[in-house]
Amino acid sequence: xxxxxxxxxxxxxxxxxxxxxxxxxxxxxxxxxxxxxxxxxxxxxxxxxxxxxxxxxxxxxxxxxxxxxxxxxxxxxxxxxxxxxxxxxxxxxxxxxxxxxxxxxxxxxxxxxxxxxxxxxxxxxxxxxxxxxxxxxxxxxxxxxxxxxxxxxxxxxxxxxxxxxxxxxxxxxxxxxxxxxxxxxxxxxxxxxxxxxxxxxxxxxxxxxxxxxxxxxxxxxxxxxxxxxxxxxxxxxxxxxxxxxxxxxxxxxxxxxxxxxxxxxxxxxxxxxxxxxxxxxxxxxxxxxxxxxxxxxxxxxxxxxxxxxxxxxxxxxxxxxxxxxxxxxxxxxxxxxxxxxxxxxxxxxxxxxxxxxxxxxxxxxxxxxxxxxxxxxxxxxxxxxxxxxxxxxxxxxxxxxxxxxxxxxxxxxxxx
Numbered sequence: 001x002x003x004x005x006x007x008x009x010x011x012x013x014x015x016x017x018x019x020x021x022x023x024x025x026x027x028x029x030x031x032x033x034x035x036x037x038x039x040x041x042x043x044x045x046x047x048x049x050x051x052x053x054x055x056x057x058x059x060x061x062x063x064x065x066x067x068x069x070x071x072x073x074x075x076x077x078x079x080x081x082x083x084x085x086x087x088x089x090x091x092x093x094x095x096x097x098x099x100x101x102x103x104x105x106x107x108x109x110x111x112x113x114x115x116x117x118x119x120x121x122x123x124x125x126x127x128x129x130x131x132x133x134x135x136x137x138x139x140x141x142x143x144x145x146x147x148x149x150x151x152x153x154x155x156x157x158x159x160x161x162x163x164x165x166x167x168x169x170x171x172x173x174x175x176x177x178x179x180x181x182x183x184x185x186x187x188x189x190x191x192x193x194x195x196x197x198x199x200x201x202x203x204x205x206x207x208x209x210x211x212x213x214x215x216x217x218x219x220x221x222x223x224x225x226x227x228x229x230x231x232x233x234x235x236x237x238x239x240x241x242x243x244x245x246x247x248x249x250x251x252x253x254x255x256x257x258x259x260x261x262x263x264x265x266x267x268x269x270x271x272x273x274x275x276x277x278x279x280x281x282x283x284x285x286x287x288x289x290x291x292x293x294x295x296x297x298x299x300x301x302x303x304x305x306x307x308x309x310x311x312x313x314x315x316x317x318x319x320x321x322x323x324x325x326x327x328x329x330x331x332x333x334x335x336x337x338x339x340x341x342x343x344x345x346x347x348x349x350x351x352x353x354x355x356x357x358x359x360x361x362x363x364x365x366x367x368x369x370x371x372x373x374x375x376x377x378x379x380x381x382x383x384x385x386x387x388x389x390x391x392x393x394x395x396x397x398x399x400x401x402x403x404x405x406x407x408x409x410x411x412x413x414x415x416x
Contacts, residue, residue, distance in 0.1 A: 001108045006030045006080070007324055009099055009111055011087050011265070012119035014042025015066070015306050016297025016313035018074040020117045023317030025077040029324060032111065033074075033081040034101050040074065040081060041067030042121055044306065046148045049172055055307035066306060085109060090116065090269045097292060115292040115320050118271075118280070119313060120262040122298040124169075130257050132164070134231070137223035143169040143256040147176065156180055158252025162230045163187045164218050168196040168304070168390070170256020175204035185248050186211040188218055188232050193364045195390050197304060219245055227251055259302045269293060276343040277301040284332050284350035285323060286316035294320045301345050301358065304392045308358065315356070333405055338373070338414030342389065349411065351402035357395050361415045364388040370395065373412045374405060387415055
């Protein structure tokens with residue numbers, strides 16, 4: 001067993017993990033990143049399309065380019081990284097936490113630290129999660145796996161494709177499979193509105209003439225050794241019209257049916273999860289209910305832009321460094337989701353410092369209004385030309401907004 005000691009450890013070496021480590025190192029503390037893959041960068045490495053970096057680097061980059069820029073900064077900071085290491089357990093005997101990582105190259109690592117930043121990202125829902133009936137032939141993939149096969153491994157999963165779910169990865173793969181020579185016969189979405197960003201609907205479906213079947217249920221996948229067709233049925237007035245079901249011939253099905261924060265390790269550590277996000281509850285310092293354990297990025301809640309992931313993780317890393325140096329959360333106000341808001345993160349803010357909150361709406365609406373209320377008094381109101389659940393919204397609260405907050409005050413965010 002190899003013994004290591006640092007001020008802080010970051011679990012996960014994607015954009016969130018590297019951004020958090022940069023802030024910890026900037027504070028003059030030692031830091032190690034533990035990453036289970038063989039390279040830093042996480043999911044960015046397979047996202048060869050552009051659209052990354054406009055906020056973080058003021059430049060439009062591909063996923064690998066964004067990861068390379070972040071890694072250059074990370075290496076220059078002097079932080080350490082152990083790759084190919086899977087953290088399986090964390091013990092908390094008292095003043096220090098002990099992480100146990102397993103690696104083919106390094107063997108067993110026992111890493112002693114004062115604080116931990118969780119940055120494990122998220123994973124895709126699969127067919128078992130959504131229980132699509134029918135046969136179990138070959139040719140059913142998650143969209144992210146298909147993306148890796150095409151962009152990193154050089155394999156084409158199939159030639160006639162149906163995509164179930166209109167999440168961003170599925171939309172991007174509709175375009176990517178078309179570029180690779182496959183025919184995408186349609187994207188099937190159970191909701192009456194798309195689950196992905198508007199720009200992806202336009203650039204990935206409309207530009208390629210790919211049909212989008214909104215309010216349609218996938219009622220079956222059929223085939224022997226290989227997928228042969230998918231059956232879908234329209235939803236009208238809230239009821240599935242099975243008598244109107246029809247089949248789309250195909251040899252491949254890609255699932256883009258949502259992402260889930262990767263928090264199995266978090267639960268083993270005693271971290272409490274928010275059932276609305278499946279990520280940890282965090283306070284104004286981005287700290288979970290377990291002292292000294294922080295969370296940021298897609299492990300906290302699923303983001304739509306990697307720039308926001310890096311931004312949030314920088315705050316978590318900086319807060320982690322302050323906590324190690326002795327700072328503790330001061331007076332905090334509870335944040336709750338109001339009308340038409342699914343969640344707001346973090347769930348607590350400090351009134352003496354600026355706070356940035358991220359939220360998702362429950363509705364699709366044009367000409368909406370975002371209201372922030374302090375004890376039922378509106379302290380911020382802004383017009384939003386369009387809101388939809390797939391697009392994350394951010395709002396910043398300044399100390400002057402919260403100057404009148406009492407010890408039991410609550411902040412509520414609503415979409416009207």
